Amino acid sequence: MTTICSFKKHATLEKFKKYRQAVLTNSRYSYQNGNIEAFNFYFEIKKLDDKRNDLFEMLQNAYNLNFVNEYKEIALKLSEVKLISLLSEISLFSNAEAKLVHEIADFVVKNIERDKLIFLLKTLSVYRRNSIIVTIEEKIKISTS
Structure with a gap:
């Protein structure tokens, strides 16, 4: 999280949006492959965006009972x-x-x-x-x- 905040301070809005999207995409792929830390990170971002209800879609897409x-x-x-x-x-x-x-x-x-x-x-x-x-x-x- 600290890296994202730091990057946001020093990057243009356009560069930050691209960076953020890349981070989220990588996190999504990682949690869909069973990485709980990536799932936790992705959900924290969703909470910051006030999109807590996306949890259900995330859990469904993760296919992971754990x-x-x-x-x-x-x-x-x-x-x-x-x-x-x-x-x-x-x-x-x-x-x-x-x-x-x-x-x-x-x-x-x-x-x-x-x-x-x-x-x-x-x-x-x-x-x-x-x-x-x-x-x-x-x-x-x-x-x-």
């Missing part, structure tokens, strides 16, 4: 609905580590009011029922039929 687990509290504070939607949309969860699936499912069950959670789960398409959604449903013992 990142979701790391940012689940922030995501929940931003939007319960978007968190459930995110959890149901990431297809790689079917191969996810069982411990992470249960940890995220436990968090959701503990932190979203049961009736609201049941409603959100029942609105999901049958095609969006991956291992995390099924685990959440099992933990609250509901039938979505």
Whole structure:
């Protein structure tokens, strides 16, 4: 962050914009390849730009359940609905580590009011029922039929 601020002081606006875009592009590629530090950095920039809700798109594009687990509290504070939607949309969860699936499912069950959670789960398409959604449903013992 310090390098960006320093560069901003001494560069023209046009040069700074190009530099910033290059840094963000490199960070995005890095986090999409599993680098959590790049993800953290990119999200800090998004927060500075007052674009916290971009977190959901970032998590979806990262395809990394560890990142979701790391940012689940922030995501929940931003939007319960978007968190459930995110959890149901990431297809790689079917191969996810069982411990992470249960940890995220436990968090959701503990932190979203049961009736609201049941409603959100029942609105999901049958095609969006991956291992995390099924685990959440099992933990609250509901039938979505």
